[in-house]
Amino acid sequence: MEVLRVFNNNVVLARAADRGEVILTGRGLGFQAKPGQQVDEAKVVRVFVPEDGRNADNFGALVAAIPPEHLALADQALDIARGGLRGPLNSTTVVALADHLSFAIKRLRQGLNIEYPLRAEVAHLYPDELHMAQQIVDFVNARLEEALPRDEAVAVALHLVNAGFASGDLSYTYQMTGVFAQLFEVLEQAYGRSFDRETVNAARFITHLRYFFVRAHTGRQLAEGATGLGSAIREAYPEAFGTALKLQAVLELRLGQPLTDDEVTYLTLHVARMADDLRLSQNAETPS
Structure with missing residues (x-):
């Protein structure tokens, strides 16, 4: 297997002859490794395969962020x-x-x-x-x-x-992909900048949306009745909440069903996380 990208000392993206791009984990697997080198397969402990058309880089970044x-x-x-x-x-x-x-x-x-x-x-x-x-x-x-x-x-x-909801129906995957793209367009219009979809928080947002589609498709959206938590989050992140309402409008239009308050609360949390990433990148770009 050939190293394609090193995420940290323990996680690399590699190309396997039989499975294409895979995420490999193992103690010291990425230490001093460089793209193009052969993987030290003796160090490989786990192999994760990005399924359902998931972006391998995003998936790898998420794996690397987990202890x-x-x-x-x-x-x-x-x-x-x-x-x-x-x-x-x-x-x-x-x-x-x-x-x-x-x-x-x-x-x-x-x-x-x-x-x-x-x-x-x-x-x-x-x-x-x-x-x-x-x-x-x-x-x-x-x-x-x-x-x-x-x-x-x-x-x-x-x-x-x-x-258990992996149906193999590509038409549903295509619909999700189109909605994802539209949601990122809304985010970028709201904040006036492009969002880096390679970040861990962007990957978490996409994962949350995938699960949301499953819940919406089966009529089981989150409805925990966590009104106190929702109010606290909206007060703490008013800008993110305003953006989440715009995402809510898109999702309701595309799916033909209303979102619960709890779903909007979790959208707010994900928007707030990605907005923090955006601010950090802006600060890094600003000369001191």
């Missing part, structure tokens, strides 16, 4: 679910779960707790996924110094549900 121990934890934990779902769990699911667990662990250390009022609904609609998710959370907690709340199983269950 290696959290990637390993998610991959090991998902072994519990692999035999119980209809289809195979792909790299996208592993990375999405790792990103979620990493953020949940960070919240735990900061003393932040998020309630999941959807537990009753998830238990009713997806009992098998919730059962597997509870096993996954138990597996993770057995390896942490401080245990995650049991309700994290609700969010994990939704990741498992989303993993």
Whole structure:
């Protein structure tokens, strides 16, 4: 395999003869490696394949932003679910779960707790996924110094549900791609600058939109009733909230259905993150 890009000492983008572009992880795999060199395959621990037309650079940046121990934890934990779902769990699911667990662990250390009022609904609609998710959370907690709340199983269950919606229908993928492009146009008009779609936060935004499409397609948008959280976020990020309302208008027009308040809240959070990236890049470009 040939190195195409080095993200950090432990993550590289490479070209495999049988699978095309892949993300490889392993301790020291990227140390002093350069594009064009052959991968030291003895150091490769995990291989992630960008599926569904995902941009390999964006996907690799997201993998590189997750602590290696959290990637390993998610991959090991998902072994519990692999035999119980209809289809195979792909790299996208592993990375999405790792990103979620990493953020949940960070919240735990900061003393932040998020309630999941959807537990009753998830238990009713997806009992098998919730059962597997509870096993996954138990597996993770057995390896942490401080245990995650049991309700994290609700969010994990939704990741498992989303993993089962890979229909292979390209027309839906094409629709999503067109909407993504339109949403970035709205963002760039709102902020008067181009957004770097190679950033980790842009990759997270796109991942969130993919899951949003699944939820909208199945009539199960986020509706946790987190009005207090939504109000706090809107007050903290008024500019991002105004932009999120513009994104909401586009999505409602393209999908033919209204967005819930919670979906708009999460859009606001993602816009705020990307706006921070934009400000950082502007400051870096401004001569001192």
